Amino acid sequence: MKLFVLGDVVSRVGLEAVERCLPALKRKYRPDCIIINGENSAIGNGIDRLSAERLFHAGADCITGGNHSFQRKEAGELHEEMPALLRPANWSGDPFGKGEYRMDMGAYDLRVISLQGTLYMNKCENPFTTLEKMLEEGGPRDLTIVDFHAEATAEKQAMGWHFDGRVALVFGTHTHVQTNDARILPKGTGYLSDVGMCGSRDSILGKGLEPCIHNFIDPENRMKITDGEPPCIINGLLADLDEKAKKCRSLELINIQETD
Ligand SMILES: [Fe+2]
Incomplete structure (x- = not known):
């Protein structure tokens, strides 16, 4: 089966880029399932009703989360x-x-599982023991994929290696920068440290250049962080999964750069 993943959608700018690009990507790759990390798809950050509905309408079969999942007041009810x-x-x-x-x-x-890392992130339960328990509760029909929303590459790599052969795919999200380490691990799990983002191309992680740079230079006089502007980049991962063997056959990185 063909699975298409899109990295962190950053604010309205990223959401609109997904809406612009996804129809053509669907025609080109014909995925059986689309997973989008949407924890920052609302204006500013977090996810709200409008951004969730728009991502589902654009084609997401499942929206994965992260540290900003409950940033918005309505998010509890929404989930x-x-x-x-x-x-x-x-x-x-x-x-x-x-x-x-x-x-x-x-x-x-x-079976889509969303997990969060522990290093440099807000406090949560151990993602390794959580996944272990979830897999014990699973069944032979399960083709399991994991979105590991984490900051530290080491923690993501450890997740991939530890569960190699027990899940079909582990992909990272959260850093907003696509990594070039897509590979199939020895026991058949597809792995990528970070899918990247869907958001402003000329930005700092999807946010406006000026305030982000200013705040590093003069942290005592912080500027309000703004959303970046189009054009955008669309980062994704196309995975061909073997539903019988419950393993990954191939991975392809998607990195579309819109032009001015
Ligand atoms: Fe995040």
């Missing part, structure tokens, strides 16, 4: 209401919504 909108499964306490979504694909279930 309860929309089963295909995920927050990280390893969030502490008893948060709204779920960290996994199952799609019945006929002969198998596509």
Whole structure:
């Protein structure tokens, strides 16, 4: 099966870029399923009703989460209401919504799991033991893929290697910069440290250049961070997964740079 993943959608600018580009990408790659990391698709950050609805309408079968999943007031209710909108499964306490979504694909279930890292991130439960437990609760029909929303590449690599052969795909999100390390690990798990982002091309992680640079130079007199402007980049990952063997056959990076 062909799975198409889009990296972190950054603000309205990124959301509109996804809406612009996804129809042609769907025609070109004909994916069976589209996963989009949408935790920052609302204006500013977080995810709200409008951005979630627009991402689903654009073609997302499942929206994965991260540290900003509950930034917006309405997000709790939204996650309860929309089963295909995920927050990280390893969030502490008893948060709204779920960290996994199952799609019945006929002969198998596509099981999408959203997890968050612990290094340089807000506090959450251990993602390794959380996934271990979730896999124990899974079944033979499961074709499992993991969005590991994490800052540290080491933690992402550890996740890929530790679960090699037990899930079909581990891809990272959160850093907004696409990495060039897509590979199939020895026991058949597809791995990529970070898918990248869908957002402003000439920006700092999707945000306006001027305030971001200023705040590094003069941190005592901070400027308000603004959203970046179009044109945009669209970063994605196309994975061909073997639903019988529950492994990854091939990976292809997508990196579209819009022009002025
Ligand atoms: Fe994030």
